Amino acid sequence: MAARRIAASSINWSALAERVPANQKSSFGAFKTKSDIYVRAVMANPETPPKIDWAYYKRLVPVAGLVDGFQKQYDAVSVPYPKDTVTPQVEAEIKESQSEIGAYKKASEQRIQNYQKEIAHLKALLPYDQMTMEDYRDAFPDSALDPLNKPTFWPHTPEEQVGYKSKEQLEAEAQGHH
Known part of the structure; x- marks a missing residue:
């Protein structure tokens, strides 16, 4: 499975910045700066490595078979893309947190109704x-x-x-x- 290059960041930095507490804004800014530096460094390199002109090296190198051996070894190299083993765990945690959020919302709605009854009682x-x-x-x-x-x-x-x-x-x- 080949890795694909991501052209644009999938992180909504402004939405994330809204959720950062005031006392952690400087750390968030430093993190965003590091992330931007990393993305620029990755984007500065081409998506695929440059093609090697083997014919040029075969003409240039006088030792017979040396370039052919390098070409065979180079073509045999395969850098595996790491398997994603974390996504199922993250999705399970998301489902769990969504159920907790749903339960909290229901409890909050019940508290709101109770408080509205208390407010109505006090207003009366x-x-x-x-x-x-x-x-x-x-x-x-x-x-x-x-x-x-x-x-x-x-x-x-x-x-x-x-x-x-x-x-x-x-x-x-x-x-x-x-």
Whole structure:
């Protein structure tokens, strides 16, 4: 299988540059410069090696059979093009990442719907400057102060309440330490 020369870069550098974080722009610029230098060096050479005029050398070299031997050896040389063993792995990774992207999109759409419901709920509430403590309790029963059913001590945070245990204390108790 013969290698074919690629005349134009298949890399969309501007689209790639948009995805590069700001702190890595200098590294990206250096990489693009190296790539451009390499492409120019490759393009400076002809696509196929120049043809050897064997008849000219046969006339010029006095040793009989020497040029014929070189020609036979030269024609026998074959530089194999490396086999592509990576493309199937890359395609499998692309399919895997596409399924992960699809799952992430579905989860994101679900989160968006939940957030839109929360926004609609918040928009339906009275403005906070017009809300009474009872209105707040009705709108947010979990976070509202309820001095009759759930009395708390100031500053009304879980850490300041009677009987509060930290995560470390709960884990220690679960492991049998008191």
